[in-house]
Amino acid sequence: MNRLLPHAAFAAGMLALIWVGAGYGASNPLALTLVALIAAFYLAGALELRRFAAETEALNAQLGATTAEPPSLAAWLDGVPAALRDTVRLRIEGERTALPGPALVPYLAGLLVLLGMLGTFLGMVVTLQGTGQALEHAADVEAIRASLAAPVRGLGLAFGSSVAGVAASAMLGLASALLRRERRRAGRRLDAAIAGPLRAFSRTQQREASLALLQAQAQWLPALAERLQALATTIEERGRTQDERLLAGQQRFHDDAGQAWRELSATVATTLAETAAASARQAAAAVEPAVQSTMAALERQSAALHETLQGQVQQHLAGVAERLDATAERLAGHGREALDTQQARQQAQLDRLGAALERFGDDLQTRSATLLDGLDTRLQAGAERWSSAWQQTLATQHEAQAALAAAGRETVAAAGEALQRHAAALHAELATARAAADEAAAAREAERRAAMDDALQALAERLADETRRAAADAAGHQQRVCAALDAAADAVSARTREQAEATIAEIGRLVQAAAEAPRAAAEVIAELRQALSDSLVRDNAALEERNRLLGTLGELLATVQRAGREQRETIASLVEGTGSLLEQAGTRFAAQVETEAQALRATAAQVEAGAGELAALGEGFGQAVELFARSSEQTTAQLQRIEAALAQAGARSDEQLAYYVAQAREIVDLTLGAQQQAVAALQRRAAEAGA
Numbered sequence: 001m002n003r004l005l006p007h008a009a010f011a012a013g014m015l016a017l018i019w020v021g022a023g024y025g026a027s028n029p030l031a032l033t034l035v036a037l038i039a040a041f042y043l044a045g046a047l048e049l050r051r052f053a054a055e056t057e058a059l060n061a062q063l064g065a066t067t068a069e070p071p072s073l074a075a076w077l078d079g080v081p082a083a084l085r086d087t088v089r090l091r092i093e094g095e096r097t098a099l100p101g102p103a104l105v106p107y108l109a110g111l112l113v114l115l116g117m118l119g120t121f122l123g124m125v126v127t128l129q130g131t132g133q134a135l136e137h138a139a140d141v142e143a144i145r146a147s148l149a150a151p152v153r154g155l156g157l158a159f160g161s162s163v164a165g166v167a168a169s170a171m172l173g174l175a176s177a178l179l180r181r182e183r184r185r186a187g188r189r190l191d192a193a194i195a196g197p198l199r200a201f202s203r204t205q206q207r208e209a210s211l212a213l214l215q216a217q218a219q220w221l222p223a224l225a226e227r228l229q230a231l232a233t234t235i236e237e238r239g240r241t242q243d244e245r246l247l248a249g250q251q252r253f254h255d256d257a258g259q260a261w262r263e264l265s266a267t268v269a270t271t272l273a274e275t276a277a278a279s280a281r282q283a284a285a286a287v288e289p290a291v292q293s294t295m296a297a298l299e300r301q302s303a304a305l306h307e308t309l310q311g312q313v314q315q316h317l318a319g320v321a322e323r324l325d326a327t328a329e330r331l332a333g334h335g336r337e338a339l340d341t342q343q344a345r346q347q348a349q350l351d352r353l354g355a356a357l358e359r360f361g362d363d364l365q366t367r368s369a370t371l372l373d374g375l376d377t378r379l380q381a382g383a384e385r386w387s388s389a390w391q392q393t394l395a396t397q398h399e400a401q402a403a404l405a406a407a408g409r410e411t412v413a414a415a416g417e418a419l420q421r422h423a424a425a426l427h428a429e430l431a432t433a434r435a436a437a438d439e440a441a442a443a444r445e446a447e448r449r450a451a452m453d454d455a456l457q458a459l460a461e462r463l464a465d466e467t468r469r470a471a472a473d474a475a476g477h478q479q480r481v482c483a484a485l486d487a488a489a490d491a492v493s494a495r496t497r498e499q500a501e502a503t504i505a506e507i508g509r510l511v512q513a514a515a516e517a518p519r520a521a522a523e524v525i526a527e528l529r530q531a532l533s534d535s536l537v538r539d540n541a542a543l544e545e546r547n548r549l550l551g552t553l554g555e556l557l558a559t560v561q562r563a564g565r566e567q568r569e570t571i572a573s574l575v576e577g578t579g580s581l582l583e584q585a586g587t588r589f590a591a592q593v594e595t596e597a598q599a600l601r602a603t604a605a606q607v608e609a610g611a612g613e614l615a616a617l618g619e620g621f622g623q624a625v626e627l628f629a630r631s632s633e634q635t636t637a638q639l640q641r642i643e644a645a646l647a648q649a650g651a652r653s654d655e656q657l658a659y660y661v662a663q664a665r666e667i668v669d670l671t672l673g674a675q676q677q678a679v680a681a682l683q684r685r686a687a688e689a690g691a
Contacts, residue, residue: 006053006175010046013171017042020164034119034161038112042168045108049175052102055081056183059088063189069197076198091190092198095655098663099187105176109169110673113680116165120687123161162684210641 021035062079070076073092080088083100090097 006049006178009171009175009178010049013042013168013175014039016167016171017164020160020167023160030122031119031160034115034122035164038115038161038164038168041108041111041115042172045102045105045112045172046175048102048104048108049172049179052105053179053182055083056179056186059084059186060189063186063193066193066197073198088190091187092194095652096659097655098659099183099190101180101183102176105172106673109173109176110676112165112169112172113677114165116162116169117680117683117687119161119165120159120684123159124687159688162687166684207645210638210645213641214638 017035017039021032021039058079058081062076065079066076073089077085077089087097087099091099
């Protein structure tokens with residue numbers, strides 16, 4: 001039924017045009033031309049309304065087919081007509097934009113009325129011209145009646161064109177109103193779809209998702225603090241366990257070193273004693289055969305010499321009696337010399353043996369001392385090498401630990417400062433944007449109010465001027481018509497006088513209607529002011545809502561800043577505590593290593609294990625720093641999304657203000673159109689009264 005009404009209105013308008021055109025026929029080409037022109041513009045408006053209705057039906061079909069959430073907004077918009085695609089997308093994204101209406105139909109409706117008025121004026125011109133010629137050339141009543149045929153046809157032109165223009169304008173306006181109503185229904189269906197299947201693409205859903213992310217982040221912060229606390233506890237426990245392991249390792253190193261030194265001392269003492277005894281035995285064994293052989297040789301030589309001497313003495317006793325004394329003396333001298341020589345030889349051999357034994361003892365003592373010195377030197381050099389290597393390893397480990405702690409503190413401090421700077425900058429930008437938005441909104445509000453006041457004042461003045469001009473024109477026209485009718489009334493019968501009286505009465509009503517026109521205009525202006533006041537109230541409510549939203553976001557930002565500051569302080573204290581624990585552990589470890597530097601091999605594995613645990617501890621701390629960096633990046637991303645949402649809210653508020661201004665401009669245009677129609681109606685009534 002609703003679809004047939006626009007077609008019925010169009011058919012009624014076309015029938016009116018066809019009826020008026022058929023009434024003129026070929027007898028009045030001017031009137032037929034005007035009717036054809038009116039019909040052409042009427043068909044142009046009908047074509048636009050047809051396209052408008054087709055777009056509305058396509059939108060309704062697309063909305064009817066949308067029962068579930070589409071995969072993407074772009075794919076869904078492909079089924080929407082191109083003329084409505086941008087507007088529908090803005091509506092889905094949360095912009096309160098109205099669906100577009102017919103562009104030319106309102107102007108074509110007014111143009112049809114003006115064409116009817118043009119026909120009326122042309123008919124009045126023809127009527128007045130024919131009346132003047134009839135009055136100039138007619139001599140009697142019959143001649144006047146014959147001469148008035150042309151003026152009567154002119155009146156037919158005037159009223160016929162007016163009927164055609166008004167009927168076409170009325171039917172075109174009715175069809176436009178019906179199709180606009182269908183478009184508004186389609187808009188309500190679109191709003192229902194936005195609240196249903198298309199909600200995922202709306203700004204409301206995005207804001208809810210942003211709030212959900214912020215809430216999730218707020219829930220993550222306590223968990224992150226707990227994890228950091230647990231990490232600090234774990235690091236402290238690892239440090240305590242490491243200290244206990246180091247103490248136990250140092251005690252084992254001390255015990256093993258003492259045992260090793262005792263075993264080494266016992267081994268060296270045993271070795272030296274055995275070496276000395278063996279050397280003495282070897283020397284005694286080596287000297288004893290020589291001494292025995294020497295003594296045996298001496299005994300043999302003594303025995304042989306004694307036997308020789310005894311034999312010689314016995315042999316020469318008899319023959320050398322006289323020479324016995326001399327011989328005995330020589331023999332005694334020789335014996336003494338031999339004994340002295342033999343004693344000297346034995347003494348020299350004994351001296352040589354003593355010197356050899358003394359040299360052997362000195363060599364043995366020297367070799368023992370050299371061996372002991374070499375062992376002591378090698379042990380001391382090895383201990384010094386292991387001590388220096390251990391000290392270098394410990395210094396390197398201590399420097400690595402200090403560098404790791406310093407890097408961790410610098411990283412955490414830099415991250416905290418960056419987060420604080422970013423939060424401060426974001427807070428300043430939000431405050432600046434909020435102040436700028438408030439100032440811009442106030443400036444736009446003041447400008448809009450001033451523009452509205454100026455427009456209303458200009459509209460009132462223009463309406464008053466047009467009303468005065470219309471009244472003056474109507475009065476002048478009425479005076480001319482009255483003069484003409486008075487001149488004709490003197491020449492015609494009483495019927496003409498009655499018609500003149502009826503005309504005068506109609507003119508009086510027209511004047512009264514003209515007098516009431518300013519009051520109607522004032523009422524329209526009052527209604528317009530009321531509508532503008534309501535719009536301003538809604539704008540103020542929207543601004544208050546935006547201010548509340550900005551306040552809420554400011555509180556949320558302050559909460560995030562406090563949480564970030566507390567998190568940064570916690571991590572800084574954790575880093576300081578960890579650094580102090582590492583420094584204390586390194587100091588104790590260095591002191592113990594310096595005091596127990598001689599047991600290098602036994603503690604090397606433990607030191608490597610300790611270095612591995614310290615590296616694992618550094619890796620855990622690095623992971624904590626990375627976790628904090630990721631959390632800071634997420635916080636920064638959330639703050640950037642909040643800033644983007646604020647910018648979008650400001651842009652949406654500006655677009656709402658622009659929409660309200662456009663609505664006010666449309667209301668003013670409609671009011672002007674209504675006033676023009678009122679003036680046109682007054683002019684038509686004046687023309688009818690003149691006719």
